[in-house]
Amino acid sequence: MTAVQSRGVARIHAAFERARAQNRAAFIPFMTGGYPTAEGFPAVADALLARADLMEVGIPYSDPLGDGPTIQRASEQALAGGTSTRHTLGLIKELRRRHDTPIVVMTYVNPIYAVGPREFMRLAADAGVDGLILPDLPPDQDIEIADLAAEYGLAVTFLIAPTSTAARVELVAKACTGFLYAVSVTGVTGAREGSALGEVPAMLALARQYAGVPIAVGFGVNDAATARQVAEVADGVVVGSAFINAVKNGQDVGAVADAIAAGCQR
Amino acid sequence: MTLTLPHYPMPDDRGRFGRFGGRYVPETLIPALDELDTAYRAAKTDPAFLSELDRLLREFVNRPSPLYLAQRLTDHAGGAKIYLKREDFNYTGAHKINNCLAQALLAVRMGKKRVIAETGAGQHGVASATAAALLGLECVVYMGAEDIRRQSLNVFRMNLLGAEVREVTSGTSTLKDATNEAIRDWVTNVRDTFYILGSVVGPHPYPAMVRDFQAIIGEETKWQLRAVEGREAPDAIVACVGGGSNAIGIFAPYAYLPKDQRPRLIGTEAAGEGVETGRHAASVAGGRVGVLHGSMMYLMNDDEGQIVPPHSISAGLDYPGIGPEHCHYSETGVAEYVPVTDAQALEGLQLLTRLEGIIPALESAHAIYHAVELARTMRPEQVIVVNLSGRGDKDVAEVARLLDVPKDAPTVTPAIQKPAIQKEVLA
Ligand SMILES: Cc1ncc(COP(=O)(O)O)c(C=O)c1O
Numbered sequence: 001m002t003a004v005q006s007r008g009v010a011r012i013h014a015a016f017e018r019a020r021a022q023n024r025a026a027f028i029p030f031m032t033g034g035y036p037t038a039e040g041f042p043a044v045a046d047a048l049l050a051r052a053d054l055m056e057v058g059i060p061y062s063d064p065l066g067d068g069p070t071i072q073r074a075s076e077q078a079l080a081g082g083t084s085t086r087h088t089l090g091l092i093k094e095l096r097r098r099h100d101t102p103i104v105v106m107t108y109v110n111p112i113y114a115v116g117p118r119e120f121m122r123l124a125a126d127a128g129v130d131g132l133i134l135p136d137l138p139p140d141q142d143i144e145i146a147d148l149a150a151e152y153g154l155a156v157t158f159l160i161a162p163t164s165t166a167a168r169v170e171l172v173a174k175a176c177t178g179f180l181y182a183v184s185v186t187g188v189t190g191a192r193e194g195s196a197l198g199e200v201p202a203m204l205a206l207a208r209q210y211a212g213v214p215i216a217v218g219f220g221v222n223d224a225a226t227a228r229q230v231a232e233v234a235d236g237v238v239v240g241s242a243f244i245n246a247v248k249n250g251q252d253v254g255a256v257a258d259a260i261a262a263g264c265q266r
Numbered sequence: 267m268t269l270t271l272p273h274y275p276m277p278d279d280r281g282r283f284g285r286f287g288g289r290y291v292p293e294t295l296i297p298a299l300d301e302l303d304t305a306y307r308a309a310k311t312d313p314a315f316l317s318e319l320d321r322l323l324r325e326f327v328n329r330p331s332p333l334y335l336a337q338r339l340t341d342h343a344g345g346a347k348i349y350l351k352r353e354d355f356n357y358t359g360a361h362k363i364n365n366c367l368a369q370a371l372l373a374v375r376m377g378k379k380r381v382i383a384e385t386g387a388g389q390h391g392v393a394s395a396t397a398a399a400l401l402g403l404e405c406v407v408y409m410g411a412e413d414i415r416r417q418s419l420n421v422f423r424m425n426l427l428g429a430e431v432r433e434v435t436s437g438t439s440t441l442k443d444a445t446n447e448a449i450r451d452w453v454t455n456v457r458d459t460f461y462i463l464g465s466v467v468g469p470h471p472y473p474a475m476v477r478d479f480q481a482i483i484g485e486e487t488k489w490q491l492r493a494v495e496g497r498e499a500p501d502a503i504v505a506c507v508g509g510g511s512n513a514i515g516i517f518a519p520y521a522y523l524p525k526d527q528r529p530r531l532i533g534t535e536a537a538g539e540g541v542e543t544g545r546h547a548a549s550v551a552g553g554r555v556g557v558l559h560g561s562m563m564y565l566m567n568d569d570e571g572q573i574v575p576p577h578s579i580s581a582g583l584d585y586p587g588i589g590p591e592h593c594h595y596s597e598t599g600v601a602e603y604v605p606v607t608d609a610q611a612l613e614g615l616q617l618l619t620r621l622e623g624i625i626p627a628l629e630s631a632h633a634i635y636h637a638v639e640l641a642r643t644m645r646p647e648q649v650i651v652v653n654l655s656g657r658g659d660k661d662v663a664e665v666a667r668l669l670d671v672p673k674d675a676p677t678v679t680p681a682i683q684k685p686a687i688q689k690e691v692l693a
Binding site: 061062063065066068069072073076079084085086108109110111112113114115135136137138140141142158159160161162163164165168172183186187188 | 280288289290291292293294295296297298436437442443446449450453454455456457555556557558559560565567568569570571572573
């Protein structure tokens with residue numbers, strides 16, 4: 001089992017390691033699977049993958065309660081266009097033909113249960129997915145999912161938040177095999193005005209005591225300036241809503257990504 | 267102080283009722299849920315909290331609610347005696363107030379100044395707004411656009427009470443989306459906001475806490491029934507199930523009795539236009555195990571895990587899931603869950619109105635319909651208690667629309683004929 005297990009974990013750690021060697025925080029763009037349409041998604045994903053150290057693809061879900069309006073609307077649009085769980089994994093499989101960049105899937109637990117946890121892991125591994133980010137699954141909730149992910153060579157990422165107590169940070173950090181995801185704000189995803197690091201440094205200092213994996217920070221990072229602040233303290237920077245807004249506004253996603261990626265340079 | 271809050275053997279330490287329940291929420295909320303759990307455990311045995319809740323339940327809510335023998339309904343069915351547990355007599359018109367006042371008191375105790383709530387029919391929103399007004403708390407209520415249309419009277423009541431109603435237009439614009447929005451608000455403002463959840467759903471400890479606050483319904487039923495029938499347990503209890511709080515409130519005090527002492531516990535789910543049509547809100551009959559709003563339960567979702575929009579004539583039952591404790595009851599045979607359609611509920615509503623002079627909420631009408639069907643199969647010495655969860659004032663405009671009563675109808679209308687209803691509802 002360990003040989004298989006190491007695949008996603010090793011690829012993710014190598015991506016962070018490469019960025020670190022170049023004195024950068026890893027640049028981790030997020031895009032909703034099948035957004036803006038199933039046909040339009042590959043080009044957007046290509047542009048992001050070409051610049052990413054690691055890419056996050058969201059499985060569109062009808063009730064994404066950890067997400068703000070931007071990602072929620074993107075999910076609604078993708079679902080209306082016929083994208084769903086299996087289809088998103090299929091889209092990732094296509095991307096794998098052209099890209100070697102590690103891909104992690106962001107998904108709520110209900111789609112995993114609906115497809116069946118084992119079947120879901122099998123499909124994800126077959127699509128070339130390297131890891132999972134589970135925003136509504138605290139690690140002590142459901143051991144089965146983490147165990148199955150490991151069995152299929154997928155890394156798992158859980159989240160900490162500014163409200164997390166030291167005991168929770170320890171528990172979550174130790175459960176992560178890919179990287180630890182630190183949520184920068186008390187709130188849902190979405191681009192925010194007036195960037196301030198706020199509680200991030202203190203949260204990361206605490207997390208570093210326990211985490212044996214890299215730590216990425218996300219939620220509310222939407223421009224190079226914020227990315228630069230985060231890159232000072234974190235191993236990776238996750239940016240999502242900014243790219244969805246770019247697609248929505250007809251901007252050149254590659255150019256927006258270049259700018260933010262430049263912000264990840266230390 | 268006479269009030270005590272019950273101690274049931276479920277859920278377990280992890281908030282599970284068998285395989286159901288749990289805490290599937292963003293990590294941001296976990297410390298808040300722990301804090302709530304601790305505060306609730308302390309309050310549960312604190313004489314000061316209990317005596318204040320007891321006083322409010324009696325003096326403000328109007329408890330105990332009567333247990334009423336519906337003689338004409340009983341005669342009509344021609345079988346078991348049908349008693350109604352009159353939660354419609356509660357101030358604000360439904361059982362929701364029991365839980366809201368208790369949670370609002372807890373909010374005060376925890377030092378929170380702002381409360382939020384989700385609402386479908388508006389009853390939970392009105393109850394939350396009322397409790398907030400009484401205790402001087404800021405209150406924001408999330409409500410789907412579709413429910414705002416169906417329940418404009420309740421929206422007005424909430425506004426009058428000083429609450430802000432926020433319209434939710436995402437997803438299906440009904441209760442599940444209002445709940446998502448309330449949870450998002452909570453994730454964002456968790457440090458100073460108390461989420462008053464309206465049913466036995468959501469992450470642990472909500473399903474247990476709401477049950478405990480609603481269990482007074484069943485506890486009262488016990489002594490009231492002993493007084494009139496000489497026994498605490500009826501032969502059957504029927505209650506409607508949206509999330510399941512009024513049903514659990516009357517079931518729980520009986521559910522943990524040994525099997526031979528336990529009445530038949532029957533929850534009526536909203537079957538909408540029929541479970542087979544897919545246009546329903548019957549999560550046990552037409553759903554399967556999934557996760558929504560923080561807990562594992564029976565859920566209407568497709569084979570890719572997307573939530574299937576529910577449908578019910580009653581906004582309060584229009585929810586794609588059912589509380590985890592009910593799921594466990596269903597799986598272990600402690601309770602049964604039966605579907606009742608929109609048309610049948612309308613029939614139940616008219617039956618109770620004509621025979622007893624009680625206009626029930628459309629939600630409760632589901633239970634009335636089934637209780638009459640059930641009574642027919644039982645003997646006259648047997649006893650059914652129906653939980654009449656709320657009164658129908660909020661629904662009269664919607665019922666008029668469904669019964670096809672013209673807007674300019676004379677104030678003295680002729681008797682409404684049954685065929686007209688069926689045509690409209692089944693069309
Ligand atoms: C009168 C009435 N009954 C029943 C319900 C359903 O809720 P629950 O199943 O939690 O009792 C509602 C919900 O709004 C209601 O207003």
